[in-house]
Amino acid sequence: MKNNMESNNIDEIFKNSLETKEGKVSDGAWNRLEFMLDDFEIKKKKRRNRLLFFAASIAILLFVGVFHFSSSPTKKQLKIVEKKETLIDSNSIQISSNKEIQKIDPIKNEISKIEIHKNQKIVEIPIENPELMEVQISIKDTNIVANKKTINIEAEKLLALVEDEISEEEKNYTIKNPLTENRVLTRKMLDSILVAELDFNFKSTGIQIDAETLLAEIETEIDFDNSILDKSVLGIIKEKIKKLTTAVASND
Amino acid sequence: MKIIKLHITDKELIRDAIKNKRSAQKKLFDKYAPKMLSVCRRYIHDIHIAEELMLQGFMKVFTSLNSFQFNGSFEGWIRRIMVNHCISYLRKKEKLVFVESLPENPHLEETDEKIDAKQNAEFLQKIIDELPEGYKTVFMLFAVEGYKHKEIAETLGITENTSKSQLYKARNILKSKIKSQNEKQYGIQ
Known part of the structure; x- marks a missing residue:
């Protein structure tokens, strides 16, 4: 008890003596503190501005990203890396693969694309109107030579397949005929001319021909070198027919 | 009749200091700095280092005034900041060495x-x-x-x-x- 009192006594002496003691602050102390406070404020503002900049950058990136993805085309795309058979009918598209089966329900007057990847080659088949989709493509063996392959095709179908390749700007064509004045040919008029030319040989009979023959026949009928149609349009048609027949042959 | 306010309470000064009013901050500094220098001096032998630590302590006081609850003593709050700051300094300098031996009683x-x-x-x-x-x-x-x-x-x-x-x-x-x-x-x- 006595020692406790002694301890408290010495504690009290120090407490009473030191607690009330005041030190002498140097003259420039406040100025130094003010400088430190100003510096702190500047750094705080810089930090806030940097944060705002980052926040704004992220917001802009998000906005651009959302805008980019929301404005991208709504075309349905099917990508098949490995497949044995592709079947297309008017109501649905069904792809059989040794690994998976994908199916898309009826296409409602939308342009759809099927990309077929096989042996590093890509075949794009644009389909504008499902009612015209009577094209049946069977791919069985890649080793069959192209000129032995056959295809059932009608003029309207061929035209439908070619249509997507022609951009909006090219939908009106100028006919360069030395006998008449240059005039604008509408897409509808062009379609009817093409259908008429192609149907002359194929539509009435729906005959089976091989790919090379088909191309040769079309070239003969349209007469690419002397046609009154614009060269770029003919070029697209020719290229498309070649691509189609080559792709079908190589994938058959 | 014009009333002149002669006495501004700590509470008003603190509220102004929170708004970064330098005059209020200076008044608080002038009022508490001598006591706080003495507090720092108790732990730090060198008076110059003690004053530097006191200024740093005041920096902490002014930048965290928002967290001061007006329930307790403002002086006690500042004092605690000063003491903790001095102890942090001593620990950083590895000056605090404790020998752990205690007699039974x-x-x-x-x-x-x-x-x-x-x-x-x-x-x-x-x-x-x-x-x-x-x-x-x-x-x-x-x-x-x-x-x-x-x-x-x-x-x-x-x-x-x-x-x-x-x-x-x-x-x-x-x-x-x-x-x-x-x-x-x-x-x-």
Whole structure:
């Protein structure tokens, strides 16, 4: 008890003596503190501005990203890396693969694309109107030579397949005929001319021909070198027919 | 009739200081700086370092005024910031060394010396400065700041027993120095 009192006594002496003691602050102390406070404020503002900049950058990136993805085309795309058979009918598209089966329900007057990847080659088949989709493509063996392959095709179908390749700007064509004045040919008029030319040989009979023959026949009928149609349009048609027949042959 | 406000309370000054009004901050500084310098000086022997730590402590005070609850004493709040800042400094400088040895019953072994209550503050500060940092810090926290051993242990990162041991040794050294001083001054045996 006595020692406790002694301890408290010495504690009290120090407490009473030191607690009330005041030190002498140097003259420039406040100025130094003010400088430190100003510096702190500047750094705080810089930090806030940097944060705002980052926040704004992220917001802009998000906005651009959302805008980019929301404005991208709504075309349905099917990508098949490995497949044995592709079947297309008017109501649905069904792809059989040794690994998976994908199916898309009826296409409602939308342009759809099927990309077929096989042996590093890509075949794009644009389909504008499902009612015209009577094209049946069977791919069985890649080793069959192209000129032995056959295809059932009608003029309207061929035209439908070619249509997507022609951009909006090219939908009106100028006919360069030395006998008449240059005039604008509408897409509808062009379609009817093409259908008429192609149907002359194929539509009435729906005959089976091989790919090379088909191309040769079309070239003969349209007469690419002397046609009154614009060269770029003919070029697209020719290229498309070649691509189609080559792709079908190589994938058959 | 024009009423002139002569006295501005701490509360008003604090509210203005929160709004970054330099005049209010300066008034608070002028009012509390001498006391806080003394607080820092108790832990830090070098007066220049003590003042620098006090300014840094005030920086903390002004930048965290928002967190001050107007329930307790503002001076007590500042004092605690100052003490913690000084202890952080000592710990960073690795000046705080604690020897963990405690007698079974420390109170029974304390020297039984009569203490003259009228001691000079400068002398007390001098003998405090001569103590090892660990003893000095624990003694100051316990005797002057009023911390409990549990709080001291948490603040310094030591055990309560170490805190008690440091206090016991500090008291014995201080008592013996006061005794010597009394003998020299008054011839008390």
